[in-house]
Amino acid sequence: MNTLWRTHFRGREPLVLGVLVSGSGTNLQAIIDEIDRGSLNAKIAVVVSNIASAKALDRARTAGIPTVVLDHKAFADRAAFDTKLVETLLAHHVTCVVFAGFMRIVTSVVLRAFPNRVVNIHPSLLPAFPGVNAQAQAVAYGARLSGCTVHFVDEGTDTGPIIAQRGVPVYDDDDEASLRERILRKEHALLPTVLQWIADGRIEIDTSGDGTRARVRLKPYS
């Protein structure tokens, strides 16, 4: 197994990630751990948080990763914030942007700078339960199967092309917290997996369908 991925990685440049966070950063930690383990051919060039007190920043510092705080309240509007965000990411030579619990909607300023290179992880099986508090929405609705979705970001709220989804059961006695924990375990496995697909150049976006919506395809290993 070890030999296999070493062969596979040989000669490939690692994916250069900019990871955007707002909270505790467990998905950031999952990416750091998979890189350390040698199972994700990437490096995290910078971690950007819009919240100065985010625990994710401590995780980044512990791992020796540069951190930047961009307090969104210090900017006149979304476009000004996004312009500074793009500047920061480009200054660190980022080629793929990861929203790992980043609680901001971005504008076309970011999406144009990183076309099809902005990835989000969302704690529901989209298109069910988009937006904030997805786990609480699923519990309140009485869903029996929920999960997580990794998708490319577009200008909507959790509407972009879906790359991968994983399901978890919802039990009778679940509340928002217990469901969040169960989904998080899937998130921590899925997000690094998808990033490795991107590192391998396996993800392609297919717009040849009905013309109204792009679909993601996963190419075989080459």
Place this chain on the structure above:
Amino acid sequence: MNTLWRTHFRGREPLVLGVLVSGSGTNLQAIIDEIDRGSLNAKIAVVVSNIASAKALDRARTAGIPTVVLDHKAFADRAAFDTKLVETLLAHHVTCVVFAGFMRIVTSVVLRAFPNRVVNIHPSLLPAFPGVNAQAQAVAYGARLSGCTVHFVDEGTDTGPIIAQRGVPVYDDDDEASLRERILRKEHALLPTVLQWIADGRIEIDTSGDGTRARVRLKPYS
């Protein structure tokens, strides 16, 4: 295992089902087969179709089950159709109504006659992709995980309290037909399972939550 369910069924009345169909009736067949097999403690008192040519009617006749055709186009409005439907079901002593590919929305006429006793199976993970052509909707959206949902019917379109859900992967080369087939295999397992839960008196509807939406709970075997 055999001994176990025999013990369990002993002294319990079988659930008396009225199964409503519009199409090929593979879910009806799954119910018939599980009853024959002794793993579902139910009997089908009547199969009602709104389509005279539905293949499901042949399946019912082959199994010796009474059939009734109610052509919705012969009724003045939905309420008139539903009144006749309720009459038919009550005449056959039905206590639980199953929509197994029944392509009609019913009114409160049916729901009041069978409160919390009308069950539907839908080929998506609701609340995603309600309404017609759920499988095509999932493929067009680019979902990577879809499945089926068994829920109690309310007056909305596929909005009632969810009893159970099962997931299936969606592959890059899926079209509506291939996804339908994969979901159907899950439907055929799930629908009889849920009906047995109802036969066992294990399903309860909990309205003690946020007060806005009923949630279904599955009680332990007693």
